[in-house]
Amino acid sequence: MIEAIKKRRAVRDYLAEKISDDKLNDIMAAAMYSPSANAKYPWDLVIIKDNSNKEKLSKLTPWAIHLKDASVIIAVIGHEKESSDWVEDCSIVAEHIWLEATNQGLGSCWVHIRGNDNAEKEVKELLHVPEDYRVLCLMPLGVPVKDEPEHSEEDFDRSKIKQESY
Ligand SMILES: Cc1cc2nc3c(=O)[nH]c(=O)nc-3n(C[C@H](O)[C@H](O)[C@H](O)COP(=O)(O)O)c2cc1C
Secondary structure, eight states: OHHHHHHOOBOOOBOSOOOOHHHHHHHHHHHHTOOOGGGOOOEEEEEEOOHHHHHHHHTSSTTOGGGGGOSEEEEEEEOTTTOTTHHHHHHHHHHHHHHHHHHTTOBBOOEEOTTOHHHHHHHHHHHTOOTTOEEEEEEEEBOBSSOOOOOOGGGSOGGGSOSSOO
8 A cells, every 4th residue: 555655746747648437447446445434424526538528628627738748637516515525525526536536547636626616617617516505626547758756755744753742
């Protein structure tokens, strides 16, 4: 597990290659096995393969440009009214997607939507998301142009880890 965690990087450059259905199925399963506060599972996942939708989504924020080259984009939709923990639950879903994508040799990089009201409204319109649902993020999946270096201990500040008390 630690190997996959170290390999997971923000990958924003993808080859013009489709990802296989088998890989996508495993990634969707990884997402659906996520834990959930009070076992509410307050999410839906929209799989986007249509090029014109990818193009539109890539223009939503200045940090979304890499969406246009993804083979697939998964929109992580939260049910705000069903669970006050929808952000936590949906964030875990997104991370499971990212980790399993890494495990499958694919690249991904979270594109944040929640908190950007205009972007969220546009995603909801484009994907016909019900009014009272929310959009946490968009997770692109693609074959990486190159392997990013994996994380090592130099990347984090050990002083953030406290023993017994702060
Ligand atoms: C909550 C969250 C929001 C993020 N939003 C974006 C985004 O909108 N666009 C983007 O290119 N990267 C986004 N990222 C990716 C981060 O920039 C990236 O994870 C960070 O630079 C650390 O690099 P690493 O993932 O390779 O370890 C986001 C990551 C998280 C966890």
